[in-house]
Amino acid sequence: MIAARLHNYHEALKVEEIDEPKIVGPYDVIVRIGAAGLCRTDLHIQEGQWAEKSGVALPYVPGHENAGWIHEVGSGVTNVEVGDTVIVHPFISCGLCRPCRKGDDMHCVNGEFPGIGRDGGFAQFLHTSARSVIKLDPSLHPTDIAALADAGLTAIHAVKKAIPVLGAGTKAVVIGAGGLGHIGIQCLKAYTPTEIIVIDPSEQALELARETGADHTVKVDGSQRELVRELTDGMGADAIIDFVGEKGAIEDGVEMVMDGGFYYVIGYGENINVPTIDIISREISFIGNLVGTYVDLQDLMTLTAQGKVKLHTSQYPLDAINDAMADLDNGRLQGRGILVPA
Template sequence: MKAVRVHAYDRQPTIESVPEPVVKGPWDVLVEINAAGVCRTDLHIIEGQWREKSGVQLPYTIGHENAGTVREVGSAVTNASPGDKVILHPLVTCGLCRACRSGDDVHCESSQFPGINTDGGMAELLLTSARSVVKLDEGLEPAAVAALADAGLTAYHAVRKAVPLLYAGTHVALIGAGGLGHIGLQSLLAMTPAEITVIDRSPEALDLATQLGAHHAVLADGTHIDAALEITEGKGAHVVLDFVGEQGTEADGVALTRQAGSYFVIGYGGRVDVPTIDIISREINVIGNLVGSYNDLVELMALTAQGKVALRTRQYPLDQALQALADLDAGRIPGGRAILVP
């Protein structure tokens, strides 16, 4: 089968033929990939940012946002059958550790993360586990939801954590209205009564945010902090959701957080540098956000089936994966997600 493989960091992946995975264990599920999302994390992998954290042996297949059709299942699988259309939770988890048993499977003690530390789904087939499979509702197609498996799930997870803080009358500043941010915005609108200010350097992304229902749109042009603070009468936002996490948004996010507010870091690549006296005197919270749980993905699929969350996508055939990665890196997919369709 064809697959997108990383052979060395700081070098372009290659598209090549590799052996097909086969079902061996009782909980295995073999999925024909109909859609694989192209994520900024894939760029960070190629750059080598995950070199130490993942410990993966090169070469390997990237791709951690996957949806498709079940081809074959192991002898113990009862929640999926050949022919089912599914989206895949990005982690393959054990189900036995304390984290899994408490529903916090994101922190499974022995998980695998296809596309990060083992072979992923930018390929024609992916071997996963019954614990990772979510069947799609009627009317949902893999290409329309694949990027929700990680980007959408991460955005939803952050919003879900922020919901208790966002009662009527509160304000949210959302930094970055691109692939993650536009999903986070829709989740906020579906789940909270908060007033929402979106900040982005792309006029096209801001136009999309306004169309989706953002209450305020601020262009990141160097004056955006003052403009956003003016909307909140100088107090800042109760919650700041930073879907960029690099290139200066870290400082912007802290500056926009009001006294006793919370700065949620979702995008990454930069550094949060806050003097401890500021954390204490302002009593602000800095909250990290990993990908969401299996239950988060089920809830997100319910919102999607209800028409409350939808992806803006651009599709590429698998043999144009390098072009999709280049377009993402160059910012040529504003407000949307690239999807590989094998």
């Protein structure tokens, strides 16, 4: 099969022919990839930020936002059949450990992460498990929903955590209206009555934010902190939902959250450098978010079917992977980049 593989950190991916994955166990599933989402995490992988955490051996195939059609199943698989349209939860969990029993898939003690810790979906076929696939209506095409497997899943996971603090009369600041942010805005609209303020340096991204439900948009141009303060009556926001996590976003967010507020960290790339006395005296809560659960993905698919969440995408053929990554890195993508195998 054709796949895009990372051979060395800080180098471009190579599109090449490799062996197709095979069924090994009774609950294995092979998915024929119809579309794979491009994530900022893929840039961080290329930069080597995940090298020690994932323990992956190079070369390998990135790609953790995948959708397609069931190509082959193991002898014990009963929830899907060959030909079914599916979206793939990005994590392979065992179902037996304590976190899995709690429904906390992302912390499975025996889990694997295709696209980060082993071969992923920047290819024609993906090896995963029956527990990881959600059967969809065949009217849904993978190119329309693939990136919801992580971008959407991470967004809804963070928003669901924030529901208890975002009741009527509250204000939430969304940092970043790109691939994750524009989904997060829609999830906030679906789940909460909060007033949504979106900040981003791109006017194009802010336009997308307005289209997807933002109540206010603020351009990052040096005046964003003051403008958010005005929009929050000088108090700051009840919640910051940060889909960027670098390039000045954290410093902005800390200044924009109210005392006693909540800061939901989704984007990453830099450190949170806040004196502990400030965290205590202002009583700020920082909450990390790692993708989401199987049920979160099911809920997201329901919202999508109801028309409450729509993914905005830019499509690339798989052999244009490095062009797509450059566009993402340089802020030229609107919405989410989608790679389509030949």
